[in-house]
Amino acid sequence: MSTFQTHDARILEVKELTSREKLFTLRFVDPEINRNFKYKPGQFVIVDIRGFGEFPISLCSTPTREGYFQLCIRRVGRMTKYVHELKEGDIVGIRGPYGNGFPMETMEGSNLVLVAGGLGMAPLRSVLWYALDSGKYQHIYLFYGTKSYEDILFRDEITHLLKHGEAMNCTVKLAYEVESPSCIYLEKGFAPKVCKGVVTDLFRGEEFDVTNTYALICGPPVMYKFVIRELLDRKLSPGRIYMTLxxxxxxxxxxxxxxxxxxxxxxxxxxxxxxxxxxxxxxxxxxxx
Ligand SMILES: Cc1cc2nc3c(=O)[nH]c(=O)nc-3n(C[C@H](O)[C@H](O)[C@H](O)COP(=O)(O)OP(=O)(O)OC[C@H]3O[C@@H](n4cnc5c(N)ncnc54)[C@H](O)[C@@H]3O)c2cc1C
Ligand code: FES
Structure with missing residues (x-):
C-alpha cells in the first residue's frame, strides 16, 4: 500500500466490548488492496473520516489471520464518538500501516511476557494471537490489569485462555483494582490467576529465564515505571524490554x-x-x- 494514500474500508462487524470500547472488523473495498495489506503486531493505521479529521489506532488483530483487520476504539472525543455511531456496511478511509511494530522475528524461540494495562491490551492482543498462531515462541505470559472487571477487553478470549491457555503454553493472569460484583472469574475458580490488585501483583510466583525472555508493555503512562522496576529487579536487560507509546x-x-x-x-x-x-x-x- 502506498504510504500516504487513503483507501476505503468497509466495516464488516461492530462489537461492543465495554461501555467505552468497540471492536471494528474491517476489510478494504478493493480486493487487491486487501490482499496487499501486510502489517506487524504493534503497527497502527490512521483512520480518515472524510471532511472531519484523522486519528491513529493500533491494529489489534493478528496478521496471521488474513482478509480482514480489527481496531479497538475507545470513545474519548469528537472523532471517536463519530466512529462509535457507525454501523456494519459503513465505509471509512484507512491509511498505513505505520510505525515499526514489535520485532517478532528477533523474539522467536523466547518467552514473551506481555504486560497490558487497560486499552494497552489492544496492540498486545495482536502480539498474543500472532505468537499463539505461529507457535514460534516458548511460553507466553499475559499479565493484564484494568480498573474493574467491566473494563476487561476481549473477555471471551481471555476466558478461553484462562481455561485452556496452559495447553497452548500460555499463562494468562488478570488483576483489577476495584471490587466488581458481576465478576464471573472468581466464582469459576480462576483465583489466583485472577485477583484484586494491580498488574505488578501478577508477577508473583512466576519465574522466567531472563536470558531467554522479552517483555512487551503497553498501558497508561503511570504503569511503565512500576512494571519496568519489576522487570529490572528480575535482571531483565533493558534491551529486552519493549514498550509501545x-x-x-x-x-x-x-x-x-x-x-x-x-x-x-x-x-x-x-x-x-x-x-x-x-x-x-x-x-x-x-x-x-
Ligand atoms: C500510535 C497510536 C495508537 C493508538 N491506538 C489506539 C487504539 O488502539 N485504540 C484507541 O481507542 N485509541 C488509540 N489511540 C488514541 C487515539 O488516537 C485517540 O484517542 C483519538 O485520536 C482521539 O480522537 P478524538 O477526536 O475522539 O478525541 P479528541 O477530541 O481529539 O480528544 C479527546 C481526549 O483524548 C485525549 N487524546 C487524544 N488523542 C490522544 C493521544 N494520542 N494520546 C493521549 N491522549 C489523547 C485528548 O487530550 C482529550 O483529552 C492511539 C494513539 C496513537 C498515537
Ligand atoms: S506524526 Fe507527523 S512526524 Fe510523527
Missing part, C-alpha cells in the same frame, strides 16, 4: 514533526521510529516515558 500524531510518517520527543542528542519521531521502543531508547531519549 502514544503521542499526539498527525501525519504518521515523520513529516509534520508533531510527535517528536527528545533533545538535540537524541530525537525520536514516535510515529516513524516507534511507537515501539526499548527501555534503552527511553534511557537515552528525554521525555520518551
Amino acid at each position: 502514544e503521542r499526539r500524531m498527525r501525519c504518521g510518517v515523520g513529516k509534520c514533526g508533531h510527535c517528536i520527543v527528545g533533545t538535540s542528542t537524541s530525537i525520536k519521531y514516535v510515529c516513524k521510529d516507534g511507537p515501539v521502543f526499548t527501555y534503552w531508547d527511553a534511557l537515552s531519549t528525554r521525555g520518551l516515558i
Whole structure:
C-alpha cells in the first residue's frame, strides 16, 4: 500500500466490548488492496473520516489471520464518538500501516511476557494471537490489569485462555483494582490467576529465564515505571524490554514533526521510529516515558 494514500474500508462487524470500547472488523473495498495489506503486531493505521479529521489506532488483530483487520476504539472525543455511531456496511478511509511494530522475528524461540494495562491490551492482543498462531515462541505470559472487571477487553478470549491457555503454553493472569460484583472469574475458580490488585501483583510466583525472555508493555503512562522496576529487579536487560507509546500524531510518517520527543542528542519521531521502543531508547531519549 502506498504510504500516504487513503483507501476505503468497509466495516464488516461492530462489537461492543465495554461501555467505552468497540471492536471494528474491517476489510478494504478493493480486493487487491486487501490482499496487499501486510502489517506487524504493534503497527497502527490512521483512520480518515472524510471532511472531519484523522486519528491513529493500533491494529489489534493478528496478521496471521488474513482478509480482514480489527481496531479497538475507545470513545474519548469528537472523532471517536463519530466512529462509535457507525454501523456494519459503513465505509471509512484507512491509511498505513505505520510505525515499526514489535520485532517478532528477533523474539522467536523466547518467552514473551506481555504486560497490558487497560486499552494497552489492544496492540498486545495482536502480539498474543500472532505468537499463539505461529507457535514460534516458548511460553507466553499475559499479565493484564484494568480498573474493574467491566473494563476487561476481549473477555471471551481471555476466558478461553484462562481455561485452556496452559495447553497452548500460555499463562494468562488478570488483576483489577476495584471490587466488581458481576465478576464471573472468581466464582469459576480462576483465583489466583485472577485477583484484586494491580498488574505488578501478577508477577508473583512466576519465574522466567531472563536470558531467554522479552517483555512487551503497553498501558497508561503511570504503569511503565512500576512494571519496568519489576522487570529490572528480575535482571531483565533493558534491551529486552519493549514498550509501545502514544503521542499526539498527525501525519504518521515523520513529516509534520508533531510527535517528536527528545533533545538535540537524541530525537525520536514516535510515529516513524516507534511507537515501539526499548527501555534503552527511553534511557537515552528525554521525555520518551
Ligand atoms: C500510535 C497510536 C495508537 C493508538 N491506538 C489506539 C487504539 O488502539 N485504540 C484507541 O481507542 N485509541 C488509540 N489511540 C488514541 C487515539 O488516537 C485517540 O484517542 C483519538 O485520536 C482521539 O480522537 P478524538 O477526536 O475522539 O478525541 P479528541 O477530541 O481529539 O480528544 C479527546 C481526549 O483524548 C485525549 N487524546 C487524544 N488523542 C490522544 C493521544 N494520542 N494520546 C493521549 N491522549 C489523547 C485528548 O487530550 C482529550 O483529552 C492511539 C494513539 C496513537 C498515537
Ligand atoms: S506524526 Fe507527523 S512526524 Fe510523527
